[in-house]
Amino acid sequence: MKIETTALEVNPLPGYSEAASLMGVRVLPSGELVVGSIFGSPMLRKVDWREGATPTKIEDLRLEAELGDGVVGVLGSFRLSERGDLDLVALHEGSLPRWLRKIFGKDFSGRRGPELVSHLSSQGSAMGAQTSHLQWKDGKFSVRRFKEPGITHDLQFLGDYVFAMFPGALAREPYLHLQPEKRETLRSDLVGNRALHRSEDGTFWMLASNGRISRFQYTENKAKPTPLKFPGFEASPVFALSASSKTDGWLYGVGGDERTLFRLRRNPISFEEELQVIWNSDRPITALVAVDRLESPKLLVALEGAQFVAFALVRPEDEELLPPIPSPEKLARVEGVSRVSSLTFDPASGITWGVEGDFGSASSQPAKKSRAILRITEI
Numbered sequence: 438m439k440i441e442t443t444a445l446e447v448n449p450l451p452g453y454s455e456a457a458s459l460m461g462v463r464v465l466p467s468g469e470l471v472v473g474s475i476f477g478s479p480m481l482r483k484v485d486w487r488e489g490a491t492p493t494k495i496e497d498l499r500l501e502a503e504l505g506d507g508v509v510g511v512l513g514s515f516r517l518s519e520r521g522d523l524d525l526v527a528l529h530e531g532s533l534p535r536w537l538r539k540i541f542g543k544d545f546s547g548r549r550g551p552e553l554v555s556h557l558s559s560q561g562s563a564m565g566a567q568t569s570h571l572q573w574k575d576g577k578f579s580v581r582r583f584k585e586p587g588i589t590h591d592l593q594f595l596g597d598y599v600f601a602m603f604p605g606a607l608a609r610e611p612y613l614h615l616q617p618e619k620r621e622t623l624r625s626d627l628v629g630n631r632a633l634h635r636s637e638d639g640t641f642w643m644l645a646s647n648g649r650i651s652r653f654q655y656t657e658n659k660a661k662p663t664p665l666k667f668p669g670f671e672a673s674p675v676f677a678l679s680a681s682s683k684t685d686g687w688l689y690g691v692g693g694d695e696r697t698l699f700r701l702r703r704n705p706i707s708f709e710e711e712l713q714v715i716w717n718s719d720r721p722i723t724a725l726v727a728v729d730r731l732e733s734p735k736l737l738v739a740l741e742g743a744q745f746v747a748f749a750l751v752r753p754e755d756e757e758l759l760p761p762i763p764s765p766e767k768l769a770r771v772e773g774v775s776r777v778s779s780l781t782f783d784p785a786s787g788i789t790w791g792v793e794g795d796f797g798s799a800s801s802q803p804a805k806k807s808r809a810i811l812r813i814t815e816i
Contacts, residue, residue, distance in 0.1 A: 475510030
């Protein structure tokens with residue numbers, strides 16, 4: 438495994454207990470990277486690291502200037518459309534002064550780690566946390582919703598619609614209409630979904646409050662329940678990480694205990710929902726990505742402490758049958774990196790990129806003022 442790292446400076450926001458972290462990374466059609474930060478600035482940067490051992494150019498995209506005072510960083514999304522537009526969710530403080538937010542229990546400046554994430558997920562009014570929905574396209578920001586009350590964990594612009602994952606609901610709204618009455622709630626009994634989990638066949642998968650997994654497709658009017666039980670629900674009802682594979686068609690996910698790796702799909706022949714637990718890790722899983730190369734495709738998994746393992750991705754000979762469970766291949770540990778928070782694969786270059794961050798983790802390190810970008814060229 439060949440990994441190169443370079444440090445990207447992050448300046449912690451004053452007045453917050455949570456550490457400054459790199460939250461996400463995505464490769465633009467140009468081959469440049471867009472990297473987002475939370476509780477640190479600059480909050481969104483374009484990095485050119487296509488050649489050489491270190492980046493040749495780092496450009497501040499000035500997200501703070503676009504969204505104004507009170508923005509604390511990029512919370513989620515980092516999805517790239519076919520046109521090269523980048524979908525983003527930005528986190529803001531509440532609209533009231535901080536001293537009033539503290540009186541009403543809505544201030545999150547003094548919280549950190551899992552307590553902070555839980556507090557943000559419970560917000561639902563303008564007094565508490567707010568989120569903006571936006572795109573970065575053609576070198577400019579397009580803000581769709583500005584400081585919407587409560588938390589939006591993830592956002593995706595798909596065709597004529599925009600899909601959003603809220604703490605307890607999946608919603609869809611027409612791209613060209615912003616009226617509140619145009620927003621449809623596709624499932625309202627959800628819990629702990631920190632992202633939109635979507636497999637290659639277009640199916641959204643989500644965790645419901647009864648511990649079962651629901652599914653939804655673009656053209657349906659409501660998300661439908663399935664008999665599948667979410668692994669690790671008893672430990673924690675949180676579905677945070679997933680990666681879809683073009684090679685085998687499965688969506689790979691991490692259970693509520695942060696250690697169970699599983700995969701699920703809707704069988705392309707029988708149309709039954711299927712789930713396989715494929716591995717139980719001895720330490721928390723922090724990121725994963727499907728490296729769908731033509732030769733030797735693999736699922737790359739990052740563990741707490743920046744240790745990597747990989748699983749072979751195999752296209753099944755008979756799609757109707759459950760494939761054999763792959764074995765883990767232990768890879769390198771990245772020295773000097775505490776926690777890999779995000780991974781993305783660029784099929785054009787064959788390079789996998791990652792960033793370091795501790796947002797929401799019990800091992801958060803407030804004093805750390807630089808975070809690493811990882812360039813993985815061999816697995």
